[in-house]
Amino acid sequence: MAGDFALRFEEQFVQPLAEETPGSAIIIVDQGEVVLQKVYGVRSEKDPSPITSETLFRIASLSKTFASAAATLLVEADLVQWQTPLIDSLQNLKFKRSDYGEEINLHHLMSQSTGLMPHAFTNLIEDNMSFRRIVDRLDKVDFICEPGECYGYQNVVFSLVGDLVLAKTKMDYETYVTKRLFKPLKMSRASFGLDAFINDNNHAKPHIWTGTKWAPVRSTRHYYRVAPAAGINASISDMRQWLMAQLGHEPQVFEDDMLDLMHRGAIKTTRQQAHYRKRKNLGDIYYGLGWRIFDYAGQAGFVHHGGYVRGMRSEMVFNRALQTGMVFLTNSEPSSVNDLVFDFVEMHHDTMSDATSPGGQGTLTSVGR
Numbered sequence: 001m002a003g004d005f006a007l008r009f010e011e012q013f014v015q016p017l018a019e020e021t022p023g024s025a026i027i028i029v030d031q032g033e034v035v036l037q038k039v040y041g042v043r044s045e046k047d048p049s050p051i052t053s054e055t056l057f058r059i060a061s062l063s064k065t066f067a068s069a070a071a072t073l074l075v076e077a078d079l080v081q082w083q084t085p086l087i088d089s090l091q092n093l094k095f096k097r098s099d100y101g102e103e104i105n106l107h108h109l110m111s112q113s114t115g116l117m118p119h120a121f122t123n124l125i126e127d128n129m130s131f132r133r134i135v136d137r138l139d140k141v142d143f144i145c146e147p148g149e150c151y152g153y154q155n156v157v158f159s160l161v162g163d164l165v166l167a168k169t170k171m172d173y174e175t176y177v178t179k180r181l182f183k184p185l186k187m188s189r190a191s192f193g194l195d196a197f198i199n200d201n202n203h204a205k206p207h208i209w210t211g212t213k214w215a216p217v218r219s220t221r222h223y224y225r226v227a228p229a230a231g232i233n234a235s236i237s238d239m240r241q242w243l244m245a246q247l248g249h250e251p252q253v254f255e256d257d258m259l260d261l262m263h264r265g266a267i268k269t270t271r272q273q274a275h276y277r278k279r280k281n282l283g284d285i286y287y288g289l290g291w292r293i294f295d296y297a298g299q300a301g302f303v304h305h306g307g308y309v310r311g312m313r314s315e316m317v318f319n320r321a322l323q324t325g326m327v328f329l330t331n332s333e334p335s336s337v338n339d340l341v342f343d344f345v346e347m348h349h350d351t352m353s354d355a356t357s358p359g360g361q362g363t364l365t366s367v368g369r
Contacts, residue, residue: 009348022330023332023333029325036112037159054202055202055232056191057236068288071290075106085105096141097143113266117143126222189237205217206309242316247320257281264319266288268284274294282299288303296346299322313328
């Protein structure tokens with residue numbers, strides 16, 4: 001049943017997408033088991049070495065899910081509390097409204113609910129300004145609500161979790177994540193930063209559409225400057241490990257209560273704020289801790305995040321109660337990838353409905369964790 005679902009999904013949605021991209025890779029888990037792991041295409045249109053399961057991609061904003069995990073580990077180690085004001089540990093932080101600034105805590109950072117203007121200073125990341133210089137300008141950013149009262153997606157402010165990790169562990173953020181997440185989860189190819197990416201002999205080059213073809217472009221350092229928000233490189237084999245961990249199969253790293261916290265909706269968002277297209281079965285949408293959370297066809301607990309940097313896209317979605325999930329990586333920017341998450345969720349829902357209906361093939365059971 002699970003394998004049939006994955007093969008049908010690949011044939012109907014993934015193969016057409018793969019055929020229109022230079023290279024891509026996918027992992028699908030269903031009923032707690034890996035049912036498909038496959039790679040397609042080439043690393044570069046100018047150097048047609050094939051994509052492999054170990055080829056590095058930039059996962060861009062999917063990096064935020066690792067920051068959420070790092071923050072959760074800090075709290076579990078009793079090094080910080082979710083509700084402790086950030087300025088207690090980062091005394092040099094200054095905000096335009098000091099009363100609101102004194103309220104901002106780790107939970108606000110990870111749930112994108114600091115109250116600051118959405119995408120504050122993302123333009124300065126694009127201008128290649130250093131993270132430290134941008135942080136020094138946060139006292140120029142307006143608040144649109146009190147912390148915890150509204151959703152506002154951030155890259156710069158979100159990445160202050162890296163400063164907090166350093167303050168509490170005396171390790172830089174990259175070292176902490178490598179030691180506490182990459183290594184115990186056997187994510188042996190995962191890394192941080194531009195140098196680790198371009199100096200690796202097996203990495204996928206980003207591509208943009210010229211109007212007639214996909215053309216490789218230079219990888220830039222811009223978003224690597226905000227490592228918690230967008231700094232990770234990973235292969236599909238690494239993301240297999242990350243997906244299984246989020247589904248509860250690595251309890252030595254994530255106990256159930258930690259996953260429950262990260263995967264619980266923290267602040268409500270709109271479909272437009274989540275950049276979701278209309279789907280009739282799409283229910284409530286939230287941002288959790290480094291993840292987007294939504295209901296679909298009455299089923300709660302779908303967890304998702306995507307990533308984009310110039311020439312690269314990534315998508316990850318899963319449901320722990322159903323023990324199903326998918327990660328898709330590509331070294332290009334196909335518009336059809338915008339639908340892939342909900343194509344996956346919808347086909348899985350339809351498959352389960354068919355299997356449990358009279359005359360179907362039986363009753364599916366999920367491995368609850």
